[in-house]
Amino acid sequence: MRGPAKFVTALLVGSLIVVAANRHEDRTAAEPPAAASRPSSTVDHDSAQPQEGRSASARVGSKRGVDPKQPAEGNQAGDKKPAGDRKPAARRKSAVKTEPASGRKAAVKTKPVAGGKQVAAKKPGRSKTVALTFDDGPSPYTPRILDILRRHRVKATFCLLGNNVGGYRKTARRIVREGHRLCNHSRDHADFTSLSRSAARANVRQAQARIRNVAGRGPRAFRFPYGASNAATRAVVRGEGLRILGWTVDTRDWQGPPASTITRRAVRNAHPGAVILMHDGGGDRSHTVASLGDTIRRLKGKGYTFVLA
Numbered sequence: 001m002r003g004p005a006k007f008v009t010a011l012l013v014g015s016l017i018v019v020a021a022n023r024h025e026d027r028t029a030a031e032p033p034a035a036a037s038r039p040s041s042t043v044d045h046d047s048a049q050p051q052e053g054r055s056a057s058a059r060v061g062s063k064r065g066v067d068p069k070q071p072a073e074g075n076q077a078g079d080k081k082p083a084g085d086r087k088p089a090a091r092r093k094s095a096v097k098t099e100p101a102s103g104r105k106a107a108v109k110t111k112p113v114a115g116g117k118q119v120a121a122k123k124p125g126r127s128k129t130v131a132l133t134f135d136d137g138p139s140p141y142t143p144r145i146l147d148i149l150r151r152h153r154v155k156a157t158f159c160l161l162g163n164n165v166g167g168y169r170k171t172a173r174r175i176v177r178e179g180h181r182l183c184n185h186s187r188d189h190a191d192f193t194s195l196s197r198s199a200a201r202a203n204v205r206q207a208q209a210r211i212r213n214v215a216g217r218g219p220r221a222f223r224f225p226y227g228a229s230n231a232a233t234r235a236v237v238r239g240e241g242l243r244i245l246g247w248t249v250d251t252r253d254w255q256g257p258p259a260s261t262i263t264r265r266a267v268r269n270a271h272p273g274a275v276i277l278m279h280d281g282g283g284d285r286s287h288t289v290a291s292l293g294d295t296i297r298r299l300k301g302k303g304y305t306f307v308l309a
Contacts, residue, residue, distance in 0.1 A: 162207030
């Protein structure tokens with residue numbers, strides 16, 4: 001009986017060992033690996049978070065190379081305000097200008113250009129204007145000058161001598177009718193620096209009265225013959241209510257140069273606001289007449305417009 005008893009005992013012990021081993025394997029298979037339940041220490045937690053979940057201070061800090069955990073600029077260590085009450089750090093101004101608020105005017109006016117960008121509108125500079133003036137008329141050349149001016153639709157200023165207007169009533173009135181300006185050029189082209197106050201006053205008044213009687217309108221400006229004046233005679237002219245008219249470009253047409261020379265002097269020396277001096281009386285003015293059309297065309301070609309002096 002000892003042999004069968006030993007065999008039965010050994011069989012029972014082996015069965016128990018197999019059962020125990022199977023239970024251990026079942027528990028081991030049910031548990032997840034230890035490494036799968038723990039994140040790796042090399043994972044970047046900030047980059048793993050979605051951008052929408054990051055705070056504004058963290059985004060700003062990461063762009064500037066600033067630790068987002070540090071307090072914002074302006075918040076000192078001694079600031080006792082709770083974190084929720086602190087104002088965010090001042091932001092840098094953007095390179096792109098914002099549009100002005102509705103109903104407010106922009107500080108600088110802009111205009112669109114190619115590409116959708118805007119640039120500040122430039123302020124308009126001094127306009128390119130020029131004034132033509134004619135001295136010592138009226139004369140037989142004045143109607144021809146008026147014809148050229150009308151053809152080119154240009155207005156000019158005529159500085160008349162009181163002693164000349166009586167024989168050119170029709171011409172004097174045409175000057176006014178066609179929109180040109182009258183100017184008193186004295187009675188007899190005297191040098192006013194040699195006149196006394198009373199003589200200068202009498203000269204100006206006599207010329208003013210004669211021009212008004214003939215042309216039907218009195219001048220409001222006075223041009224000194226030769227451009228010669230002094231403080232006393234300038235005071236006399238202003239006392240008569242007249243504006244003193246000078247010039248900035250002298251064509252010296254009174255010397256009788258060729259027409260091309262007169263034109264060249266006028267055009268070459270022209271500048272914005274220029275007052276050009278020519279003559280329609282006092283001698284042979286055929287070269288002045290011949291030059292006028294080309295002078296006007298060339299000045300217009302340079303962008304000038306004509307105004308009254």
